[in-house]
Amino acid sequence: DLIQKLDGAIRAIRNTGKLNEKNIGEALRGIQRALLEADVHFKVVKEFISAVREKAVGTEVTRSVSPGQQVVKVVHDELVRLLGHAHVPIAFSGIPPSVILIVGLQGSGKTTFAAKLGALLRKSGRDPMLVAADIYRPAAIKQLATLGKGINLPVFEKGTLKPVLICKAAVEEARKQGKDTLIVDTAGRLHIDDAMMAELEALKSALHPSEILYVADGMTGQDAVKSAQAFLDRLDFNGIVLTKMDGDSRGGAALSIRAVTGRPIKFISNGEKTDAVEPFHPERMASRILG
Amino acid sequence: LHSKPKLDEELLEELEEILIQSDIGAANALSLIGEMRGRLPADGDLEEASRRILMERIRQLVGEGETGGGMTVTADPHVILVVGVNGTGKTTSIGKLAYRFGRENRKVLLAAADTFRAAAVEQLGEWAVRAKADLIRQSMGADPASVAHDAVEAAMTRGFNVVLVDTAGRLHSKVNLMEELKKIHRVIGRRMPGAPHEVLLVLDATTGQNGLNQARVFQQAVGVTGIILAKLDGTARGGIVVSIRRELGIPVKWVGLGEGLEDLVPFDPGSYVESIFG
Numbered sequence: 001d002l003i004q005k006l007d008g009a010i011r012a013i014r015n016t017g018k019l020n021e022k023n024i025g026e027a028l029r030g031i032q033r034a035l036l037e038a039d040v041h042f043k044v045v046k047e048f049i050s051a052v053r054e055k056a057v058g059t060e061v062t063r064s065v066s067p068g069q070q071v072v073k074v075v076h077d078e079l080v081r082l083l084g085h086a087h088v089p090i091a092f093s094g095i096p097p098s099v100i101l102i103v104g105l106q107g108s109g110k111t112t113f114a115a116k117l118g119a120l121l122r123k124s125g126r127d128p129m130l131v132a133a134d135i136y137r138p139a140a141i142k143q144l145a146t147l148g149k150g151i152n153l154p155v156f157e158k159g160t161l162k163p164v165l166i167c168k169a170a171v172e173e174a175r176k177q178g179k180d181t182l183i184v185d186t187a188g189r190l191h192i193d194d195a196m197m198a199e200l201e202a203l204k205s206a207l208h209p210s211e212i213l214y215v216a217d218g219m220t221g222q223d224a225v226k227s228a229q230a231f232l233d234r235l236d237f238n239g240i241v242l243t244k245m246d247g248d249s250r251g252g253a254a255l256s257i258r259a260v261t262g263r264p265i266k267f268i269s270n271g272e273k274t275d276a277v278e279p280f281h282p283e284r285m286a287s288r289i290l291g
Numbered sequence: 292l293h294s295k296p297k298l299d300e301e302l303l304e305e306l307e308e309i310l311i312q313s314d315i316g317a318a319n320a321l322s323l324i325g326e327m328r329g330r331l332p333a334d335g336d337l338e339e340a341s342r343r344i345l346m347e348r349i350r351q352l353v354g355e356g357e358t359g360g361g362m363t364v365t366a367d368p369h370v371i372l373v374v375g376v377n378g379t380g381k382t383t384s385i386g387k388l389a390y391r392f393g394r395e396n397r398k399v400l401l402a403a404a405d406t407f408r409a410a411a412v413e414q415l416g417e418w419a420v421r422a423k424a425d426l427i428r429q430s431m432g433a434d435p436a437s438v439a440h441d442a443v444e445a446a447m448t449r450g451f452n453v454v455l456v457d458t459a460g461r462l463h464s465k466v467n468l469m470e471e472l473k474k475i476h477r478v479i480g481r482r483m484p485g486a487p488h489e490v491l492l493v494l495d496a497t498t499g500q501n502g503l504n505q506a507r508v509f510q511q512a513v514g515v516t517g518i519i520l521a522k523l524d525g526t527a528r529g530g531i532v533v534s535i536r537r538e539l540g541i542p543v544k545w546v547g548l549g550e551g552l553e554d555l556v557p558f559d560p561g562s563y564v565e566s567i568f569g
């Protein structure tokens with residue numbers, strides 16, 4: 001494990017009694033390697049390592065822990081700090097229905113998450129309706145309708161009308177039925193597909209969503225930064241959802257996306273069933289990334 | 292006497308970043324650059340030489356011994372099992388393969404063996420229509436091995452040339468799901484000895500180092516014969532395929548370049564490497 005790896009590398013620290021530039025160097029190289037292997041973006045790793053170096057240098061080496069453990073503690077604490085707070089809530093608007101837009105790359109888990117979010121919000125006392133705004137993917141509407149039916153959540157669909165028109169009609173229907181929340185499932189798209197990104201911008205300006213959630217696959221590698229940055233630039237999304245965290249990926253994308261966008265990670269999806277979602281815990285995420 | 296030609300720090304860093312950004316992995320990046328430095332000519336344009344040597348080495352690593360990507364149909368029916376973790380592009384890739392085989396005048400049968408996920412069968416059904424292929428399906432919740440069995444059976448008796456078996460996305464870390472996949476594989480082989488003739492692992496090009504674990508576990512479970520690297524039309528480069536080729540010997544056979552019927556091409560090592568350094 002990481003602590004054992006570092007203990008070997010920085011035995012020299014014991015002699016000086018203080019963590020200094022030289023003896024920390026080796027330890028930090030080990031941490032850098034571990035973070036890259038965990039899929040943290042290399043630029044984020046660089047900045048993270050210098051922040052840790054600054055915090056660690058000059059720290060007294062206490063007798064109760066090994067130098068390796070001490071450096072790891074600084075790393076762990078800094079990681080937790082960077083990953084952000086737990087339980088940042090969804091934003092709702094004063095006038096119902098609140099609109100929540102679910103966006104992200106192809107296959108990241110948006111449709112599944114939309115249903116999960118609906119179930120969560122209903123549990124917390126809200127009255128949500130799902131909106132099938134992916135008019136492109138074969139059987140995408142059917143997929144959301146099936147998921148909604150499975151947990152008794154209403155799903156609004158209007159065939160393959162333009163997504164803005166579907167959503168405007170959904171708002172009308174929500175007002176009629178007294179639904180206070182609309183969760184809009186959108187088609188997966190590439191951040192470099194200008195027409196598709198423009199479609200999302202159009203949805204945003206037509207619906208004034210109180211919340212835009214960027215859904216990212218937890219096993220994403222270095223590309224996590226490029227796509228998240230592009231979605232942020234064009235949509236200024238409010239929160240991040242990481243999916244497929246029930247796998248064995250280290251999840252470095254969590255740190256990358258959080259560090260580069262500054263937006264809070266709000267939910268962790270950890271399974272295929274509609275109850276497999278939990279609020280974000282920075283401590284758990286930090287331990288996972290460090291491996 | 293040998294004196295190693297000096298590459299400046301800035302160039303080395305730039306090259307290392309190109310490699311790491313493509314998800315080739317930190318350890319690979321380091322060893323590739325180390326190797327490259329040992330092969331630099333004594334003089335000349337070092338910047339050009341370093342790039343060329345790196346590109347050539349990576350091209351060699353992913354394309355060694357290949358006569359080209361894609362694959363040859365070797366049996367009749369030729370049975371292809373498509374596997375991978377959730378959301379990578381299996382169903383869509385099957386639609387694309389069905390279309391390609393159809394254009395080669397082969398009779399194609401699709402097996403809807405994802406009997407778990409919402410609207411999975413409907414999704415494949417739509418692709419069958421687009422690709423003009425036939426479809427074998429059962430009800431949702433049916434035993435996927437049974438669907439696969441029926442499809443191979445149908446292909447053998449009704450003269451299909453290619454069978455493409457779609458399976459549910461599954462995380463390699465889920466033992467029970469991997470057992471289910473092994474059963475699908477076994478049942479296919481029992482109905483037609485030698486089948487499946489191909490087991491294609493669909494990998495999302497945005498996947499990081501976890502892709503190696505995926506390949507390893509799927510390889511152990513059902514023996515992967517090739518990779519479909521999907522979503523390469525994005526900015527991700529799927530560099531994990533270098534490790535997969537190096538450590539597991541699994542070659543990339545196809546590349547997904549979009550969401551339409553024609554967006555699948557045989558893997559070409561040369562253009563792949565160009566796209567990393569491009």
Ligand SMILES: Nc1nc2c(ncn2[C@@H]2O[C@H](COP(=O)(O)OP(=O)(O)OP(=O)(O)O)[C@@H](O)[C@H]2O)c(=O)[nH]1
Binds near residue numbers: 243
């Ligand atoms: N194991 C696991 N699978 C998940 C999770 N979230 C989603 N999935 C699966 O991932 C696959 C893709 O999920 P979708 O909800 O269809 O993804 P999407 O983002 O809507 O896909 P597109 O609409 O095509 O962009 C499906 O097989 C889901 O069941 C998760 O947290 N864990």
Ligand SMILES: Nc1nc2c(ncn2[C@@H]2O[C@H](COP(=O)(O)OP(=O)(O)OP(=O)(O)O)[C@@H](O)[C@H]2O)c(=O)[nH]1
Binds near residue numbers: 376379
């Ligand atoms: N841009 C792009 N999108 C792709 C490509 N291949 C698949 N997709 C998209 O990725 C998403 C998921 O594709 P699917 O075919 O449903 O993936 P899957 O592996 O069958 O998913 P599960 O069965 O849920 O595990 C869809 O939105 C596809 O259109 C590709 O090569 N490029």
Ligand SMILES: [Mg+2]
Binds near residue numbers: 137185
């Ligand atoms: Mg979807």
Ligand SMILES: [Mg+2]
Binds near residue numbers: 382383405411457460
């Ligand atoms: Mg599928």
